[in-house]
Amino acid sequence: CSSKYVLSQMHPMWQGPLVVPGGDRQSPIDIVVRKSVFDSELKPLLTNYDPRTCQQIWNNGYSFLVEYDDTADKSTLEGGPLQDKFRLCQFHFHWGESNAWGSEHTLDRRLFPAELHLVHWNSNKYSLFEEAVMEENGLAVIGVFLKVGKRHEGLQKLVDALPAIRHKGSVVEFTKFDPACLLPTNTDDYWTYHGSLTTPPLTESVTWIVMKQHIEVSHDQLAVFRSLLFTSAEEEIQRSMVNNFRVQQPLCGRTVRSSFS
Numbered sequence: 281c282s283s284k285y286v287l288s289q290m291h292p293m294w295q296g297p298l299v300v301p302g303g304d305r306q307s308p309i310d311i312v313v314r315k316s317v318f319d320s321e322l323k324p325l326l327t328n329y330d331p332r333t334c335q336q337i338w339n340n341g342y343s344f345l346v347e348y349d350d351t352a353d354k355s356t357l358e359g360g361p362l363q364d365k366f367r368l369c370q371f372h373f374h375w376g377e378s379n380a381w382g383s384e385h386t387l388d389r390r391l392f393p394a395e396l397h398l399v400h401w402n403s404n405k406y407s408l409f410e411e412a413v414m415e416e417n418g419l420a421v422i423g424v425f426l427k428v429g430k431r432h433e434g435l436q437k438l439v440d441a442l443p444a445i446r447h448k449g450s451v452v453e454f455t456k457f458d459p460a461c462l463l464p465t466n467t468d469d470y471w472t473y474h475g476s477l478t479t480p481p482l483t484e485s486v487t488w489i490v491m492k493q494h495i496e497v498s499h500d501q502l503a504v505f506r507s508l509l510f511t512s513a514e515e516e517i518q519r520s521m522v523n524n525f526r527v528q529q530p531l532c533g534r535t536v537r538s539s540f541s
């Protein structure tokens with residue numbers, strides 16, 4: 281697990297070998313439920329999101345990101361496994377071309393059709409995301425599994441904005457969206473472990489908080505995710521934005537803690 285260079289892991293989305301900094305606490309991972317360790321010290325998550333900090337939605341050529349104004353402690357996360365206050369900077373999703381796969385984390389090898397990531401950085405210790413992304417305790421990402429079922433009313437406002445950002449590089453204004461509506465009803469039950477960003481720069485600066493309860497979205501809502509394109513309007517060959525997930529990484533002796541027994 282101290283593999284400095286991961287030559288074999290030619291990630292489908294990023295060409296060429298991925299240089300993995302350190303490489304012993306990479307994400308995502310498979311969460312082996314019965315091997316997770318209950319920690320009674322883990323507190324309930326405390327999210328305090330202000331919809332007025334929602335600014336824009338854009339296609340970065342890999343996923344779509346909903347970005348928040350993180351110049352002040354207005355949309356924050358604390359509690360859970362965290363010692364500090366963390367600021368929400370963006371959320372995005374990972375999904376598959378079919379409902380059979382698409383998530384980055386797995387539960388006992390079980391794949392979900394998609395996974396939501398709410399990305400926060402430690403505003404007690406750092407003043408910018410770019411600083412925090414390089415530090416061990418710099419980031420906290422909440423992962424929420426998506427399952428196909430009933431339509432998610434809160435998600436629909438976001439789904440309706442996607443056709444406007446079909447191509448890589450497109451941005452549209454997107455305001456007054458409360459990301460709390462995307463959290464499951466039960467946010468007390470989660471797993472937590474120390475890991476990394478799942479896309480370049482893959483830095484090992486993330487406290488992962490993976491919710492036990494999933495949210496449901498409709499097949500049609502997921503189909504709109506898949507109508508996005510990896511490619512910009514100028515490129516001849518248009519490629520559907522699907523399978524934008526990283527494969528599970530070695531646990532390397534890490535312990536996954538659970539907030540519930």
Ligand SMILES: NS(=O)(=O)c1ccc(CCNC(=O)Nc2ccc(Cl)cc2)cc1
Pocket residue numbers: 340342343345372373374397399421476477478479480481524525
């Ligand atoms: N997938 S994560 O939460 O570990 C993650 C969080 C933050 C970053 C830095 C900002 N960049 C970004 O979010 N890029 C991105 C997102 C989705 C895809 Cl599919 C590809 C690239 C990178 C990864």
Ligand SMILES: [Zn+2]
Pocket residue numbers: 372373374397478
């Ligand atoms: Zn992600």
